Amino acid sequence: MAAHSKHIYEKVALIGIGLIGSSISHAARRAGIVGTITGSARTPATLETAKRLKLVDAAYPTAAEAARDADLVILCVPVGACGSVAEEIAPVLKPGAVVTDVGSVKGCIVRDCGPYIPSGVHFIPGHPIAGTEHSGPESGFAELFDNRWCILTPPDGTVPSEVAKLKSFWQALGSNVEVMPADHHDLVLAITSHVPHLIAYNIVNTAAHLERVTDSEVIKFSAGGFRDFTRIAASDPTMWRDVFLNNKEAVLEMLGRFTEDLIHLQRAIRFGEGETLFKMFTDARAIRRGIIQAGQDTAAPNFGRDGKPGKG
Amino acid sequence: MAAHSKHIYEKVALIGIGLIGSSISHAARRAGIVGTITGSARTPATLETAKRLKLVDAAYPTAAEAARDADLVILCVPVGACGSVAEEIAPVLKPGAVVTDVGSVKGCIVRDCGPYIPSGVHFIPGHPIAGTEHSGPESGFAELFDNRWCILTPPDGTVPSEVAKLKSFWQALGSNVEVMPADHHDLVLAITSHVPHLIAYNIVNTAAHLERVTDSEVIKFSAGGFRDFTRIAASDPTMWRDVFLNNKEAVLEMLGRFTEDLIHLQRAIRFGEGETLFKMFTDARAIRRGIIQAGQDTAAPNFGRDGKPGKG
Numbered sequence: 178m179a180a181h182s183k184h185i186y187e188k189v190a191l192i193g194i195g196l197i198g199s200s201i202s203h204a205a206r207r208a209g210i211v212g213t214i215t216g217s218a219r220t221p222a223t224l225e226t227a228k229r230l231k232l233v234d235a236a237y238p239t240a241a242e243a244a245r246d247a248d249l250v251i252l253c254v255p256v257g258a259c260g261s262v263a264e265e266i267a268p269v270l271k272p273g274a275v276v277t278d279v280g281s282v283k284g285c286i287v288r289d290c291g292p293y294i295p296s297g298v299h300f301i302p303g304h305p306i307a308g309t310e311h312s313g314p315e316s317g318f319a320e321l322f323d324n325r326w327c328i329l330t331p332p333d334g335t336v337p338s339e340v341a342k343l344k345s346f347w348q349a350l351g352s353n354v355e356v357m358p359a360d361h362h363d364l365v366l367a368i369t370s371h372v373p374h375l376i377a378y379n380i381v382n383t384a385a386h387l388e389r390v391t392d393s394e395v396i397k398f399s400a401g402g403f404r405d406f407t408r409i410a411a412s413d414p415t416m417w418r419d420v421f422l423n424n425k426e427a428v429l430e431m432l433g434r435f436t437e438d439l440i441h442l443q444r445a446i447r448f449g450e451g452e453t454l455f456k457m458f459t460d461a462r463a464i465r466r467g468i469i470q471a472g473q474d475t476a477a478p479n480f481g482r483d484g485k486p487g488k489g
Numbered sequence: 490m491a492a493h494s495k496h497i498y499e500k501v502a503l504i505g506i507g508l509i510g511s512s513i514s515h516a517a518r519r520a521g522i523v524g525t526i527t528g529s530a531r532t533p534a535t536l537e538t539a540k541r542l543k544l545v546d547a548a549y550p551t552a553a554e555a556a557r558d559a560d561l562v563i564l565c566v567p568v569g570a571c572g573s574v575a576e577e578i579a580p581v582l583k584p585g586a587v588v589t590d591v592g593s594v595k596g597c598i599v600r601d602c603g604p605y606i607p608s609g610v611h612f613i614p615g616h617p618i619a620g621t622e623h624s625g626p627e628s629g630f631a632e633l634f635d636n637r638w639c640i641l642t643p644p645d646g647t648v649p650s651e652v653a654k655l656k657s658f659w660q661a662l663g664s665n666v667e668v669m670p671a672d673h674h675d676l677v678l679a680i681t682s683h684v685p686h687l688i689a690y691n692i693v694n695t696a697a698h699l700e701r702v703t704d705s706e707v708i709k710f711s712a713g714g715f716r717d718f719t720r721i722a723a724s725d726p727t728m729w730r731d732v733f734l735n736n737k738e739a740v741l742e743m744l745g746r747f748t749e750d751l752i753h754l755q756r757a758i759r760f761g762e763g764e765t766l767f768k769m770f771t772d773a774r775a776i777r778r779g780i781i782q783a784g785q786d787t788a789a790p791n792f793g794r795d796g797k798p799g800k801g
Binding site for chain 1: 632
């Protein structure tokens, strides 16, 4: 197949075709920036769905078959599975190919995949900060990355032109791109994503195990705030287990800060310190304004769930 | 003015015209179930806006003026302000009138307002479990209560027909209605609303005071989960200060459970107990399914923020 002038990578391999893998396929096709897309999945059902939805031009049961001759290989599997995939595909990687991933932790990707990447292959870990609570190949859509950020964490010594090329790929998918060291990524994501997910999972489980409040009551009266947490707590359990097992240090550090602050608030409640509460609640509004101004959330009340558009 | 056959209450007084007060006006007008709506507000600006938006037929600077001769008086002010409003309006309440409120804590309403309610006036505290992160008279809309729950907590001895009448009023505004004791309400809401708000406020403040992660990074990379918490943390600070000062016991009890469970999770992370994490994350999905089946949230991914409809 002749290279199309708009193609950034001619042959792209998706190792794993869930929410993120399928969204990359949709967005890359929308942008017309790739030639062929191959894919592999762990289960025959996912592979069948990927074929039926035409997410891939060729579907294979193994990562090695999908990655053979690819110009860009994207690992779209839980971070705990990336190391063994890297080991499997190493022998078939084309010289000059780029290997990247979409995992929510980057230090462990460097640690687990790095040793397997052959000389002459470019290894540039990545993480699109985008997703939904739905999982699987049917949940992807082309707009998922639009105006979201994608972070690349190339190890020292990575060829700059290859980083620039992968950056242009993500920009064509709709993303803004930032480059930073893997360990800083893991610290930033611990507070903006990992700890929020952990406390969402936690309160849902606390609510489900009360003796004096029934599950039925929790469900009926969830519109006072709780329901928002359940959306986040509906995210893929395997992906999130792997995140916490592989970003332990940063998560424990941020969790320590969270708990310290919560105990401080709890004490203010116990002793009726209204001014402390009021000031903290007022301060919290500024960050929300910043997020809306930065285009990272909608200003519509209740995220627009009630069908009311935002004013700002 | 002659009573209209569809009117449940002929003259309704809104004491306070913020998000909830203005939404009651919109919803009551949509349903055609009230004759005249009077209103009072603490600030001239709110009163002016209420007049301009025709939320009220008559606007007064004091609660007593608005409540005079009303058939239904609805206190729509922060719970900490309800006692003094009850004291102020007591002398002008019409025999047979109903006094209710919309506060997120019910025990304190019974404690603070109850003693001022004159004999012959019906006192039925209430709480619509509905809202948005926006405040003020311009943020209300008629659909706010549709398919949400409203809890009524009539004290022992309340005339049943008056409870039934107020129930029909809330049903006409779009709500489902449940009746329960005030102390049970306060326990249920502690876990479904108060503690979720507290931990949302808390993580936003933790994130804002880190030394190694900038506010700019927190904002840019918020789409990984954090941004959802900032919506809840943008709610009205005065209202929430009053909630925590007035539902101390139940909030501290639920917060104790939350922290105990969080420490358990933290320990599982520290010791790499993947199975404990996986099981907890999987269990949390069931409650989400229950909430969607009960019509208390949308199934659309990301609350539909990306414009994608839910599959069911």
